[in-house]
Amino acid sequence: MTKSQKEIILTMRWALCSYTQIAEKTGLSVGAIKSYCYRNGLNTASLKNSSGFCKNCGKPILNPSKTRPRKFCSDA
Numbered sequence: 001m002t003k004s005q006k007e008i009i010l011t012m013r014w015a016l017c018s019y020t021q022i023a024e025k026t027g028l029s030v031g032a033i034k035s036y037c038y039r040n041g042l043n044t045a046s047l048k049n050s051s052g053f054c055k056n057c058g059k060p061i062l063n064p065s066k067t068r069p070r071k072f073c074s075d076a
């Protein structure tokens with residue numbers, strides 16, 4: 001998987017595109033995209049529960065504090 005393919009996956013997952021659509025766009029298998037997304041917090045459930053995306057690395061922000069929305073995926 002190349003860097004540009006990963007960028008396409010990220011961008012399309014943010015837009016909640018299906019794994020099949022991403023597979024067609026990148027030429028990768030649906031299985032490869034699915035496992036990549038699960039490893040990187042880009043599965044559909046995580047995306048729907050996230051409060052936004054990290055301003056630093058672009059990953060979805062999970063389990064956000066309701067009183068203090070986070071801009072980054074870690075408090076570092």
Ligand SMILES: [Zn+2]
Pocket residue numbers: 054055056057058059072073074
């Ligand atoms: Zn981050």
